[in-house]
Amino acid sequence: MxxxxxxxxxxxxxxxxxxxxxxxxxxxxxxxxxxxxxxNKGLVKSYMEKxxxxxxxxxxxxxxxxxxxxxxxxxxxxxxxSEKVLNEYKTSKSAIGFVIADxxxxxxxxxxxxxxxxxxx
Numbered sequence: 386m387x388x389x390x391x392x393x394x395x396x397x398x399x400x401x402x403x404x405x406x407x408x409x410x411x412x413x414x415x416x417x418x419x420x421x422x423x424x425n426k427g428l429v430k431s432y433m434e435k436x437x438x439x440x441x442x443x444x445x446x447x448x449x450x451x452x453x454x455x456x457x458x459x460x461x462x463x464x465x466x467s468e469k470v471l472n473e474y475k476t477s478k479s480a481i482g483f484v485i486a487d488x489x490x491x492x493x494x495x496x497x498x499x500x501x502x503x504x505x506x
Contacts, residue, residue, distance in 0.1 A: 410465065412451070414442040421453070423468055433468055436461060447485040450505065454480040460492055460503060476501040 411424040412433075421433040421444065436442070437455035444453045451465040458477040463470045477494035484491050485505075492501045 412444050412465070414439050414444060416440050416442065419455075431468060433463065433470070441481070443482065445483070445485055450485075452483065452485060452490060454483050454492060456480065458494065458496075460490060462505075472506070474503060476503070 409425075410430075413422040413424060415422055415432075416439045418432075419434070419436055419439050421436055421439075422429050423431045423433065436453060437459045438457040440456045442453060442455050444451060446452070446465060449464070449466070450471075451463045453459075453461040453463065455461070456479060458475050458480045459473050460476055460480065460483065461470055461473040476492045477497050477499065479494060479496035480492050481495040482493045488505060490503045490505060492503065493499075494501065
């Protein structure tokens with residue numbers, strides 16, 4: 386009985402920790418529509434559309450910047466507050482992952498097996 390109670394308590398803690406705050410803005414990759422849904426206070430607020438091939442699309446944030454890579458090799462920098470695209474750059478035929486550093490963004494490319502180093506602008 387103690388083991389079951391502990392499991393329930395631990396599960397409740399995990400669910401609580403993973404539940405977003407109602408005031409948080411959440412960005413959700415929508416693969417089929419090639420867009421990003423913006424959810425605020427539990428409701429879809431808006432969409433960032435025409436974001437390229439979002440199969441395996443990834444979004445990351447650093448400071449006031451949001452970055453997205455698309456499967457077809459685009460790196461998109463956007464403003465999470467205004468939800469506007471600031472700029473984009475095509476790195477390859479197929480991007481697979483990226484990291485954000487203080488002064489650059491490094492993008493791993495699947496198709497030509499390379500890494501591109503871009504300025505944060």
